[in-house]
Protein backbone atom coordinates (compact mmCIF):
# COMPACT_ATOMS: atom_id res chain seq x y z
CA UNK A 97 0.00 0.00 0.00
CA UNK A 98 3.01 2.23 0.42
CA UNK A 99 3.13 4.56 -2.51
CA UNK A 100 6.53 5.82 -3.54
CA UNK A 101 6.83 9.57 -3.79
CA UNK A 102 6.89 10.85 -7.31
CA UNK A 103 10.30 11.90 -8.51
CA UNK A 104 10.79 15.64 -8.74
CA UNK A 105 11.34 17.25 -12.08
CA UNK A 106 15.07 17.86 -11.82
CA UNK A 107 14.76 20.82 -14.14
CA UNK A 108 14.74 18.60 -17.21
CA UNK A 109 12.73 16.02 -19.07
CA UNK A 110 14.20 12.53 -18.87
CA UNK A 111 15.12 10.80 -22.06
CA UNK A 112 17.36 13.29 -23.78
CA UNK A 113 21.00 12.22 -23.66
CA UNK A 114 22.41 15.53 -22.48
CA UNK A 115 19.99 16.05 -19.56
CA UNK A 116 20.28 12.46 -18.30
CA UNK A 117 24.07 12.82 -18.43
CA UNK A 118 23.69 16.00 -16.34
CA UNK A 119 21.40 14.21 -13.89
CA UNK A 120 23.91 11.36 -13.61
CA UNK A 121 26.71 13.86 -13.05
CA UNK A 122 24.61 15.60 -10.38
CA UNK A 123 23.87 12.26 -8.70
CA UNK A 124 27.59 11.41 -8.50
CA UNK A 125 28.36 14.87 -7.09
CA UNK A 126 25.63 14.61 -4.45
CA UNK A 127 26.73 11.11 -3.44
CA UNK A 128 30.35 12.23 -2.97
CA UNK A 129 29.14 15.43 -1.24
CA UNK A 130 27.11 13.23 1.14
CA UNK A 131 30.14 11.06 1.92
CA UNK A 132 32.21 14.14 2.78
CA UNK A 133 29.41 15.67 4.87
CA UNK A 134 29.05 12.28 6.62
CA UNK A 135 32.72 12.48 7.55
CA UNK A 136 32.05 15.89 9.17
CA UNK A 137 28.94 14.52 10.94
CA UNK A 138 31.21 11.86 12.50
CA UNK A 139 33.30 14.68 13.97
CA UNK A 140 30.10 16.30 15.33
CA UNK A 141 28.85 12.98 16.77
CA UNK A 142 32.13 12.50 18.65
CA UNK A 143 32.82 16.08 19.75
CA UNK A 144 29.45 17.77 20.43
CA UNK A 145 28.49 15.61 23.45
CA UNK A 146 32.03 16.13 24.82
CA UNK A 147 31.68 19.89 24.59
CA UNK A 148 34.55 20.16 22.07
CA UNK A 149 34.75 22.46 19.07
CA UNK A 150 33.85 20.81 15.76
CA UNK A 151 36.45 22.94 13.94
CA UNK A 152 39.59 22.91 16.13
CA UNK A 153 41.80 21.00 16.63
CA UNK A 154 42.08 19.17 13.27
CA UNK A 155 41.01 15.51 13.11
CA UNK A 156 43.10 13.18 15.25
CA UNK A 157 42.95 9.61 16.51
CA UNK A 158 41.01 9.60 19.82
CA UNK A 159 43.30 6.80 21.12
CA UNK A 160 46.83 8.02 20.31
CA UNK A 161 46.12 11.67 19.50
CA UNK A 162 48.07 11.57 16.22
CA UNK A 163 46.85 14.11 13.70
CA UNK A 164 45.24 12.36 10.72
CA UNK A 165 46.47 12.88 7.15
CA UNK A 166 44.02 13.26 4.26
CA UNK A 167 44.63 9.64 3.26
CA UNK A 168 43.35 8.52 6.70
CA UNK A 169 40.11 10.45 6.22
CA UNK A 170 38.83 9.41 2.78
CA UNK A 171 35.19 8.47 3.55
CA UNK A 172 34.54 4.70 3.75
CA UNK A 173 37.66 3.84 1.68
CA UNK A 174 40.18 4.72 4.43
CA UNK A 175 38.30 2.48 6.86
CA UNK A 176 38.40 -0.43 4.40
CA UNK A 177 42.03 0.18 3.44
CA UNK A 178 43.16 0.44 7.08
CA UNK A 179 41.00 -2.61 7.98
CA UNK A 180 39.26 -0.64 10.70
CA UNK A 181 42.41 0.25 12.65
CA UNK A 182 44.37 3.45 13.29
CA UNK A 183 47.40 3.65 10.98
CA UNK A 184 49.62 4.87 13.83
CA UNK A 185 48.61 3.02 17.00
CA UNK A 186 46.53 0.14 15.60
CA UNK A 187 43.53 0.79 17.89
CA UNK A 188 40.10 -0.11 16.54
CA UNK A 189 38.10 2.51 14.66
CA UNK A 190 34.36 2.40 15.40
CA UNK A 191 32.06 0.89 12.73
CA UNK A 192 30.08 4.08 13.15
CA UNK A 193 32.52 6.05 10.98
CA UNK A 194 32.00 4.22 7.66
CA UNK A 195 28.32 3.64 8.55
CA UNK A 196 27.55 7.35 9.01
CA UNK A 197 29.51 8.24 5.86
CA UNK A 198 27.76 5.64 3.71
CA UNK A 199 24.33 6.50 5.17
CA UNK A 200 24.80 10.21 4.48
CA UNK A 201 26.09 9.56 0.94
CA UNK A 202 23.09 7.32 0.19
CA UNK A 203 20.63 9.79 1.74
CA UNK A 204 22.04 12.76 -0.23
CA UNK A 205 21.89 10.77 -3.49
CA UNK A 206 18.30 9.67 -2.76
CA UNK A 207 17.15 13.19 -1.81
CA UNK A 208 18.72 14.65 -4.96
CA UNK A 209 16.87 12.01 -6.99
CA UNK A 210 13.59 12.95 -5.24
CA UNK A 211 13.74 16.72 -5.14
CA UNK A 212 16.21 17.75 -7.85
CA UNK A 213 17.98 21.04 -7.21
CA UNK A 214 15.32 22.93 -5.25
CA UNK A 215 14.89 24.72 -1.93
CA UNK A 216 13.13 21.56 -0.75
CA UNK A 217 16.38 19.67 -1.33
CA UNK A 218 18.31 22.14 0.85
CA UNK A 219 15.80 21.77 3.70
CA UNK A 220 15.83 17.96 3.36
CA UNK A 221 19.65 17.75 3.41
CA UNK A 222 19.96 19.98 6.47
CA UNK A 223 17.23 18.15 8.41
CA UNK A 224 18.83 14.80 7.48
CA UNK A 225 22.14 15.94 9.03
CA UNK A 226 20.49 17.22 12.22
CA UNK A 227 18.45 14.02 12.67
CA UNK A 228 21.44 11.78 11.96
CA UNK A 229 23.72 13.46 14.50
CA UNK A 230 20.92 13.56 17.10
CA UNK A 231 20.19 9.84 16.61
CA UNK A 232 23.79 8.65 16.93
CA UNK A 233 24.65 10.92 19.88
CA UNK A 234 21.48 9.91 21.73
CA UNK A 235 22.19 6.22 21.06
CA UNK A 236 25.56 6.52 22.78
CA UNK A 237 25.08 9.25 25.40
CA UNK A 238 21.31 9.17 26.05
CA UNK A 239 21.04 12.89 25.43
CA UNK A 240 20.88 15.31 22.52
CA UNK A 241 23.25 18.31 22.77
CA UNK A 242 21.63 21.75 22.92
CA UNK A 243 24.26 23.12 20.53
CA UNK A 244 23.07 20.75 17.80
CA UNK A 245 19.41 21.59 18.41
CA UNK A 246 20.08 25.33 18.38
CA UNK A 247 22.10 25.02 15.16
CA UNK A 248 19.28 22.95 13.64
CA UNK A 249 16.68 25.54 14.64
CA UNK A 250 18.70 28.49 13.27
CA UNK A 251 19.40 26.57 10.03
CA UNK A 252 15.65 25.83 9.77
CA UNK A 253 14.85 29.55 10.05
CA UNK A 254 17.50 30.37 7.40
CA UNK A 255 16.25 27.64 5.04
CA UNK A 256 12.82 29.20 5.34
CA UNK A 257 14.15 32.37 3.69
CA UNK A 258 14.53 30.40 0.43
CA UNK A 259 11.74 30.73 -2.14
CA UNK A 260 9.04 28.04 -2.03
CA UNK A 261 9.55 27.29 1.68
CA UNK A 262 6.93 26.53 4.30
CA UNK A 263 6.19 30.02 5.64
CA UNK A 264 6.55 31.27 9.21
CA UNK A 265 3.06 30.29 10.37
CA UNK A 266 3.41 26.71 9.16
CA UNK A 267 6.88 26.47 10.75
CA UNK A 268 5.60 27.69 14.12
CA UNK A 269 2.64 25.29 13.98
CA UNK A 270 5.06 22.48 13.04
CA UNK A 271 7.27 23.15 16.06
CA UNK A 272 4.24 23.21 18.38
CA UNK A 273 2.68 20.09 16.83
CA UNK A 274 5.99 18.19 17.06
CA UNK A 275 6.92 19.18 20.59
CA UNK A 276 3.49 19.69 22.23
CA UNK A 277 2.46 16.03 22.68
CA UNK A 278 5.93 15.04 23.95
CA UNK A 279 6.02 18.00 26.32
CA UNK A 280 2.69 16.84 27.74
CA UNK A 281 4.20 13.36 28.31
CA UNK A 282 7.29 14.85 30.00
CA UNK A 283 5.15 16.98 32.33
CA UNK A 284 2.77 14.11 33.10
CA UNK A 285 5.53 11.53 33.69
CA UNK A 286 7.86 13.97 35.49
CA UNK A 287 10.99 13.08 33.56
CA UNK A 288 10.05 9.78 31.93
CA UNK A 289 11.30 11.23 28.68
CA UNK A 290 14.22 13.51 27.96
CA UNK A 291 13.89 17.21 27.26
CA UNK A 292 16.20 16.68 24.26
CA UNK A 293 13.50 14.58 22.57
CA UNK A 294 10.99 17.41 22.99
CA UNK A 295 13.41 19.96 21.53
CA UNK A 296 14.34 17.65 18.65
CA UNK A 297 10.65 17.27 17.79
CA UNK A 298 10.25 21.07 17.83
CA UNK A 299 13.24 21.51 15.48
CA UNK A 300 11.98 18.81 13.07
CA UNK A 301 8.55 20.49 13.11
CA UNK A 302 10.14 23.73 11.87
CA UNK A 303 11.18 21.91 8.69
CA UNK A 304 8.11 19.72 8.25
CA UNK A 305 5.02 21.78 9.11
CA UNK A 306 2.32 20.52 11.47
CA UNK A 307 0.89 17.64 9.40
CA UNK A 308 4.21 15.93 8.72
CA UNK A 309 5.46 16.73 12.24
CA UNK A 310 2.51 14.84 13.71
CA UNK A 311 3.00 12.01 11.19
CA UNK A 312 6.70 11.72 12.11
CA UNK A 313 5.93 11.85 15.82
CA UNK A 314 3.38 9.06 15.41
CA UNK A 315 5.85 6.91 13.42
CA UNK A 316 8.61 7.50 15.98
CA UNK A 317 6.38 6.64 18.95
CA UNK A 318 5.14 3.44 17.24
CA UNK A 319 8.67 2.38 16.22
CA UNK A 320 10.06 3.14 19.71
CA UNK A 321 7.17 1.35 21.39
CA UNK A 322 7.52 -1.78 19.21
CA UNK A 323 11.29 -1.86 19.78
CA UNK A 324 10.86 -1.46 23.56
CA UNK A 325 8.40 -4.38 23.66
CA UNK A 326 10.72 -6.56 21.53
CA UNK A 327 13.79 -5.71 23.67
CA UNK A 328 11.85 -6.42 26.88
CA UNK A 329 10.56 -9.72 25.47
CA UNK A 330 14.10 -10.75 24.45
CA UNK A 331 15.34 -9.59 27.87
CA UNK A 332 17.89 -7.34 26.24
CA UNK A 333 16.75 -4.56 28.59
CA UNK A 334 15.06 -4.51 31.97
CA UNK A 335 11.89 -2.62 32.85
CA UNK A 336 13.80 0.22 34.46
CA UNK A 337 16.54 0.53 31.84
CA UNK A 338 16.30 3.74 29.84
CA UNK A 339 15.97 3.31 26.07
CA UNK A 340 17.06 6.25 23.91
CA UNK A 341 14.03 7.62 22.08
CA UNK A 342 15.93 10.07 19.84
CA UNK A 343 16.90 7.50 17.17
CA UNK A 344 13.25 6.43 16.74
CA UNK A 345 12.07 10.02 16.58
CA UNK A 346 14.79 10.77 14.01
CA UNK A 347 13.76 7.84 11.80
CA UNK A 348 10.08 8.77 12.20
CA UNK A 349 10.65 12.38 11.16
CA UNK A 350 12.88 11.37 8.24
CA UNK A 351 10.31 8.89 6.92
CA UNK A 352 7.59 11.55 7.36
CA UNK A 353 9.72 14.06 5.44
CA UNK A 354 10.11 11.68 2.48
CA UNK A 355 6.88 9.61 2.47
CA UNK A 356 4.65 11.54 4.90
CA UNK A 357 2.32 13.02 2.28
CA UNK A 358 1.79 9.61 0.64
CA UNK A 359 1.28 7.93 4.03
CA UNK A 360 -1.29 10.55 5.02
CA UNK A 361 -3.11 10.19 1.68
CA UNK A 362 -3.19 6.38 2.08
CA UNK A 363 -4.49 6.77 5.63
CA UNK A 364 -7.20 9.23 4.60
CA UNK A 365 -8.28 6.96 1.72
CA UNK A 366 -8.49 3.98 4.10
CA UNK A 367 -10.55 5.86 6.70
CA UNK A 368 -12.81 7.46 4.05
CA UNK A 369 -13.54 4.04 2.51
CA UNK A 370 -14.88 2.64 5.77
Ligand SMILES: [Zn+2]
Nearest residue numbers: 157160182185
Ligand atom coordinates in the same frame (compact mmCIF):
# COMPACT_ATOMS: atom_id res chain seq x y z
ZN1 LIG B 1 45.78 6.03 16.88
